[in-house]
Amino acid sequence: MTSARGLVAAQSARFAALDPLLPPATEPPMDGHVITAALADGERVAGVISHQRFDRLSTTRLWSAAEVWELLPLVGDTQGMDALLKRWRRHLDTQEIGEDTACVVHWPSRDTKAARAFLDHGLVPLSVLGIRLRTPHPHVPRTLTIRRATPHDLEVVLELSLVELEYSSFVGSTIVRPEAPALKRRALTDRLNNASPIWLAERDGIAVALAECAIVSSEPGTSAAARLPRGRWGYVNCVSVLPGARGSGIGQQLVAYAHQELHRMGAVGTYLYYNPPNPLSSVFWPRQGYRPLWTVWEVRPASALR
Structure with missing residues (x-):
């Protein structure tokens, strides 16, 4: 009309x-x-x-x-x-x-x-x-081993994902429901079997952090077109660091690596959702170059x- x-x-x-x-x-x-x-x-x-x-x-x-x-x-x-x-x-x-x-x-x-x-x-x-446009990332010294997750890593990927879910439930819209482990297991199994861009950061052979990402296309007719400029975008769905390893720069190293790889896959930039009430992510993500585009x-x- x-x-x-x-x-x-x-x-x-x-x-x-x-x-x-x-x-x-x-x-x-x-x-x-x-x-x-x-x-x-x-x-x-x-x-x-x-x-x-x-x-x-x-x-x-x-x-x-x-x-x-x-x-x-x-x-x-x-x-x-x-x-x-x-x-x-x-x-x-x-x-x-x-x-x-x-x-x-x-x-x-x-x-x-x-x-x-x-x-x-x-x-x-x-x-x-x-949102973060594709720009040169400041050099971040690497002290960790970072590798692509495979279906054999399901249990550790699930553990790290549930750690992030629980923490986010205190500072955002996330809800830890009884079905959460089964729902996460199902979703992560599919993503790992489809070789989705998921990375693990390891220290002394132990996985201490997870970056679960995706590639999203914002084109006319797609749901992403209502939120993002046109193009191929990297979506940072979940970054999780084990509680005992936080504050030591692990997240920064892993995110810098994920950005590099997502850009190598053709992403014009990256985006994510974070919670303003979260005292960690509300500081961390702006430092990695993100700034608000939409507020929920x-x-x-x-x-x-x-």
Whole structure:
């Protein structure tokens, strides 16, 4: 519809002004619930609410509530986020909402005016999509053996992955569920069997750190195109260092190596998600050259949206 296209065009222009690395805004899918709000100057803003329930055996439940209401805002170039969030709150009043639920919005990190509205409505910045363009990495002296993980390394890869999952559950959106070991084992088995880019750092023959990565293509029609500039990107999904080995530079060495290898595979840059409340990753990742592109605002349970 014309009004939606106008909001998309205005929002794309706003995104470009906020951050040149943001992809253009796209029309939200129309299979969700459409809401609109009127502003004092007569302008209108809109949004689509996507409602999802995740099966008990879905790996998504390891970093997400079991039931999620996600808002995809279309506010154009207005400051209408507050009005849209109020309308979202009224919509939730018509829903039956349990405890294992969340409200989520992905929004450009540099839009500080929208951030004020999110905070006022009880949403918190639990995750950030950080991005790093392909640039020369500062030389990091190597004191470790770093090698590609194989299917024979499943048990140690699983152990390191679960260590990171548990730590992240205290400082972000991750949830340690009873099914976590089995879900992680299944996912990691598939990735190792498919020779995905996963590396282990070893000290004296003992694995002390893991970098689980992937190659993602951001092209028209792909889910990545809504978040990343066009091109082939390295995704740093999980970096885990055993608790007793943290603070000794192991993570820095492993990440520098992973960046080098992902760039060798043709990545124009790398991206990842980290948790701003995490006292380690919120410092570590900016030092490795990452900066926020998108912030994931969230409130749990969904009924706590103000």
